[in-house]
Amino acid sequence: MAYKTLIVEIEDHVGLIRLNRPDALNALNSQLIGELAKCLTEMGANDKVRAIVVTGSDKAFAAGADIKEMSEKSFVDVFAGDMFTDDHDTIVRCRKPIIAAVAGYALGGGCELAMMCDFIIAADTAKFGQPEINLGVVAGLGGTQRLTRFVGKSKAMDMHLTGRFMDAEEAERSGLVSRVVPAKKLMDEAMDAARKIAEKSAISTMVVKEAVNRSYETTLTEGILFERRVFYSLFATEDQKEGMGAFLEKREPQFRDK
Numbered sequence: 001m002a003y004k005t006l007i008v009e010i011e012d013h014v015g016l017i018r019l020n021r022p023d024a025l026n027a028l029n030s031q032l033i034g035e036l037a038k039c040l041t042e043m044g045a046n047d048k049v050r051a052i053v054v055t056g057s058d059k060a061f062a063a064g065a066d067i068k069e070m071s072e073k074s075f076v077d078v079f080a081g082d083m084f085t086d087d088h089d090t091i092v093r094c095r096k097p098i099i100a101a102v103a104g105y106a107l108g109g110g111c112e113l114a115m116m117c118d119f120i121i122a123a124d125t126a127k128f129g130q131p132e133i134n135l136g137v138v139a140g141l142g143g144t145q146r147l148t149r150f151v152g153k154s155k156a157m158d159m160h161l162t163g164r165f166m167d168a169e170e171a172e173r174s175g176l177v178s179r180v181v182p183a184k185k186l187m188d189e190a191m192d193a194a195r196k197i198a199e200k201s202a203i204s205t206m207v208v209k210e211a212v213n214r215s216y217e218t219t220l221t222e223g224i225l226f227e228r229r230v231f232y233s234l235f236a237t238e239d240q241k242e243g244m245g246a247f248l249e250k251r252e253p254q255f256r257d258k
C-alpha cells in the first residue's frame with residue numbers, strides 16, 4: 001500500500017517506517033497516525049517482516065500531535081470522535097518488536113509514540129519532552145502513564161508540569177532510552193539491532209514482548225507466574241530444541257518459528 005505521510009521499506013526482514021511530514025517536523029495528524037497504524041497492521045501480517053524500526057528525520061522524530069489540526073476542535077469533536085484511540089490501540093497491539101530510532105525532537109505525541117515502541121535508541125541530538133502544558137492541555141497518548149513508568153514520578157512530574165525538554169544523555173540516565181549513539185550512526189545501530197532480533201525465533205520475540213509488557217499490568221507474583229508459564233510452554237517448540245541443540249553442537253541456530 002502507498003502512504004502519503006510515511007516512507008516504508010522492507011530489507012533483511014526488517015520493516016523500516018520513516019515518518020515523513022518534513023514541513024511540520026513530522027507532527028502527528030490523523031492521516032499520519034492512521035497510516036502508521038495500518039502500516040504496522042500490514043507488517044504484523046507480513047512474513048517477510050520480523051522486526052520493525054520507526055524513525056523520523058534528523059531534525060525531528062515527531063514534534064507532537066498536529067497543533068493546527070487540533071486547535072479548532074471542540075470537546076465533543078475529540079471525545080465523541082475518540083481521537084487517536086483506535087490507532088493507539090492498533091500500534092501497541094503489534095506483536096512484532098518495534099524499535100524507535102529517535103533523532104531531534106520527540107515531543108508530546110512524538111515522545112508518546114516513541115514510548116509505545118518496545119525500546120528507544122536515541123541519537124545524541126535527541127530531545128524528549130511533554131510540553132502540552134504550554135498549550136493548555138496535557139498528554140493524551142499515554143504520556144502521563146508511560147513516562148512515569150520509565151523515569152519515575154519526580155522526573156515525570158517535572159517534564160509534564162514545566163514542559164522542559166530532556167536531552168539524550170539525561171534520557172539514557174533516566175531509563176527512557178536504551179542507548180545513545182552519535183547521530184550519524186543512529187540508523188545503522190537501529191537497523192543492526194532490528195536485524196539481530198529478526199534472526200531470533202519469532203515465537204520467542206513475541207513471548208518477550210508479552211511478558212515484559214505484562215510487568216506494567218500486573219503484580220510481581222502474577223508477572224513471574226506468567227513468565228514461568230510461557231517459559232515452560234516454549235519447551236513445546238522446535239525452536240527450543242534447535243536453539244539449545246545448536247549451542248551444544250557449537251553452531252548457529254536455524255530458527256523456523258515452530
Ligand code: HXC
Binds near residue numbers: 063068105139140
Ligand atoms: C503542527 C508543527 C508542530 C506541531 C512544529 N510544527 N511542531 N505543526 N503541530 N506539533 C511546524 C511549525 O508550525 C512550523 O511550520 C514547522 O513545523 C517548523 O517548526 P518551527 O517551530 O519553525 O521550528 P523550530 O523553531 O526549530 O522549533 C522546533 C520546536 C517547535 C521546538 C519542535 O516547533 C515546537 O515547540 N513545536 C511544538 C511542540 C509541541 O508543543 N508538541 C506537543 C503537541 S500536543 P511553519 O508552517 O510555520 O513553517 C501533543 C498532544 C498529544 O502532542 C496527545 C494527542 C492525543
